[in-house]
Amino acid sequence: MAELAGRSVTETLRRGLTFWRRSIQARVVVSTVLLSTVVVLAVGWFLLRQVQQGLLEHRVDTVVREAGTENQAAQERLAAVPGTDTDANAQANTVVNSIFSSGEARGFSVVMAGPGAPNTSLAERGTKFTPQLDLASVPQSLVDHFDASTSPKIAWTYTTIQFHSRGEVTSSTPGIVVGSTVTIPADGSTRTVYYLFPLDDVQQTLALVERALLTAGALLLLLIAALTWLLTRQIVTPIRLARRVAERLAAGQLQERLRVAGEDDLARLATSFNQMATNLQRQIRQLEELSRVQRRFVSDVSHELRTPLTTVRLAGSVLHEARAGFDPPTRRAAELLQTELDRFETLLVDLLEISRFDAGAAALDLDDVNLTDVVRRVVDSTRALAEQRSTDVVVRAPESPCVAQADVRRLERIVRNLVTNAIDHAESKEVVVTVAADDQAAAIAVRDHGVGLGVGESAMVFNRFWRADPARARTSGGTGLGLAISLEDTHLHGGWLQAWGKPNEGAQFRLTLPRHAGHPLRHSPLALVPEDAAEVVA
């Protein structure tokens, strides 16, 4: 189960990756959204900072002013006290009480530090403060500041305002603490009064702004994603359509065209694409027409030449049959006519076959063929020629059949060409035909030990009407097209036909066919350079 789940996860991941690789739209949308998120976050952060700063500055201004006003009022109240009252503590209490009541009304806490030595905490100085307020809410640094300063008027700092009840902190809010000094007229001493203003409202406002910004940012990102998706869709959809049409064109549906709407870049792309398709279609039509004309021509030539040739052939046969009654020169003429007619016919047939290849009109009639059978058949049928040349033709084939998908008629023609060619050039030495096969390919190699091939001739042997030595007697009466036709036949099978040769060491022709038609060939089961020749080289 787990394995199954794992596989399905991998499958999903793989599909996702494929989608990612294939979809421009997904990539554009995701990258745009990512970039926009960064920008939105930066802008949001900056805005938030600005707002925070502004709010705090404003608040600080307000509270400092308020503290100043309170201080002023307290000072004035003290000044109004009759000079007879000399109890400093009583005076201070009066002031504190009035500030307390005003603080209760307006939401700030008050601490009045008692007189004390510097570097002692407020708690140790008989300090008066709003009930339940934690004295730690007034930072020691501020206290020290007032202790150290000779005539400090007013100072403030940020703090955390904490209230506690029975040793437990009940609330803790950020706040501003403003310190200010009050002179007690009774003894002329100064007391520091700390006003602690909570920043609740600022914090609430900031939270509100933050929420608003977050919501706006999220909405903006969604909007950007949707916009990008829409925009890319506008670009990608025509491209996808074009791709589909291009695929259909490539598959041979030449009449396929893109729909052109409007005059924008995409429409112009579509127009150009269509023009290209039209031109291609026209070219292909032209080529098809040419090919058709060519085939028609070949067919016509075939018909036009074959009919008179048939007549001549029949006439030649009649003369040949009747040659016994002729005088010797006429008899010889009749015989020559007969043999040359055979040659002419062979040449014509070969020429027509070559033209058929050129016109692309040659087709394969595939079947599973045992190469060994073909070789033995061909060697049997060429026995008369071999005996005439006193050449031995040896077949070396494995016990197991060497089967390949091939057109047996064409294959037989290739092998016959190779074998007769070898016999022709073997100079009465042995000709060896080897057959072999492996999983991928089957091969036939025809080796002779005759005149061989000169440097660079192994590529030229397949040229039409090519002859190794133009002065050499054309004893076999070959047309000069045999190997060219064999090469075309081999190409039709998707196979290889190669030649190797050295002067006076003979030649080897190797035919390699894929065992399954259409499969590409990578190697041949037989070496092109025969082993005996390789030893000579070594």
Add this chain to the structure above:
Amino acid sequence: MDSPVTAAGSVVGSLDLRPPTPCPRSSGTAGRLPGKIAGVTQGEDFRARVLVVDDDASLSEMLSIVLRQEGFDAHLVERGDEALEAFHAYKPDVVLLDLMLPGKGGIDVCKEIRAESGVPIVMLTAKGDTVDVVVGLESGADDYVVKPFKPKELVARIRARVRRNDAPGADTLTIGPLTIDVAGHSVTRDGQPVSLTPLEFDLLVCLARKPWQVFTREVLLEQVWGYRHAADTRLVNVHVQRLRSKVETDPENPEIVLTVRGVGYKAGTSGQQ
């Protein structure tokens, strides 16, 4: 390279120049068919008649010379539209028909002759590998020869079509709903006569004589057409189709001439009667 490279699609293999094998040949032809067909014997006085339809005057004349030397009687026609008339007047035993003819194409002539007679038709064609051959066979030709041909090849082909030997064996065969009267050269299906050409008749008899045997196309070519070696198996395919179209109730689902995939053909079992 002594051996001629054979043109694509042309008939490979040599012809049997000896008298045809005594497989299920039947002498004469289906009795109802008009025209004096076959019944050819080796008699000195009888000369089989060959109607040569070819627009090339020289070739026609040469053909007639060769045919006369070989003991046939030949009549020449140069135009396609005159062929049928000459066919009626001359009543040939075999028709040699060129495919490209002025006046009327060889295919049409072939169809016209086949519409009223089962006389063997041998096509002369310059294109052995084209659809023309299949079209010609489908329109009723029994066999074809590719130009340029050797005289002996042509004569052997004509002889194979004209000369028919009696084969020993049962006089009446049944195959599915068909009853074949071998001696009388007639085929009936549920009492209704079925019109077959001599070649189709031979093909059917060949299959019906050994209903347990599967015939490869090569064997049929040898036994029905008289080819010694492998030839164009399209001949068999086309004629089996033509035969089916005449004897089967549903040629798409044959019951009488069955295809054995990858091997050949066999007669339908008698159990289907």
